[in-house]
Amino acid sequence: SGNNAFSAIYRVLGLANKALEIENITPDQKAQALFNRALAHADLAKFFGSAPIADRVVSVEEHLPKNSLEELYTQVVEDLEEAEKIWLELGEDRNTATEKASLEAVYALRSRVYLFMADELGREDLLAKVVESADKLEGKASLVAKGEDFFGYFQADNTGGKSPETIFELVQEGFQSRGSNNLGNIYLPASYRAYLASPELIDLYHDADLR
Numbered sequence: 001s002g003n004n005a006f007s008a009i010y011r012v013l014g015l016a017n018k019a020l021e022i023e024n025i026t027p028d029q030k031a032q033a034l035f036n037r038a039l040a041h042a043d044l045a046k047f048f049g050s051a052p053i054a055d056r057v058v059s060v061e062e063h064l065p066k067n068s069l070e071e072l073y074t075q076v077v078e079d080l081e082e083a084e085k086i087w088l089e090l091g092e093d094r095n096t097a098t099e100k101a102s103l104e105a106v107y108a109l110r111s112r113v114y115l116f117m118a119d120e121l122g123r124e125d126l127l128a129k130v131v132e133s134a135d136k137l138e139g140k141a142s143l144v145a146k147g148e149d150f151f152g153y154f155q156a157d158n159t160g161g162k163s164p165e166t167i168f169e170l171v172q173e174g175f176q177s178r179g180s181n182n183l184g185n186i187y188l189p190a191s192y193r194a195y196l197a198s199p200e201l202i203d204l205y206h207d208a209d210l211r
């Protein structure tokens with residue numbers, strides 16, 4: 001539900017902010033915490049439009065004011081730029097694993113956020129920044145092959161950079177598995193069938209479109 005999603009996002013923000021307060025946090029860990037905070041604020045903007053910004057540890061009794069969509073996106077960009085700066089300074093010592101936040105993940109998320117800002121805030125001037133961020137991924141990621149490889153991508157274990165298309169992913173550990181009640185099963189026609197593409201949506205794609 002919306003309330004559960006709202007609470008879960010703020011739990012992520014709380015953990016990221018607590019990590020940023022750790023005295024001996026490494027530069028790479030700090031950049032990852034900044035990225036995760038940016039990703040959580042981006043989700044708030046995407047799902048709720050406006051919501052309180054949590055850029056520090058907040059007590060249970062404290063009530064944060066609601067921020068605008070533009071303010072949320074501004075916070076996202078600021079955190080991504082700070083994370084980018086840290087990783088660029090680290091050079092070869094930075095994280096490159098796809099199951100953790102990385103410099104490449106910053107470029108991918110920032111490109112998408114600028115695209116949302118251009119559309120939702122009417123800021124066409126930001127479209128150049130969409131391309132600028134996306135261009136920084138050139139040579140670092142590529143699309144999987146067509147045909148069977150496309151479908152196999154979604155069924156394989158792509159962690160640890162096993163697929164050139166994966167830039168960043170949220171990993172579900174074995175102990176988090178709910179077996180047949182896993183999230184993916186709500187989309188399967190042979191399983192729960194809770195969320196299926198409507199005939200109207202399917203008709204928008206031509207027969208040769210693998211999506």
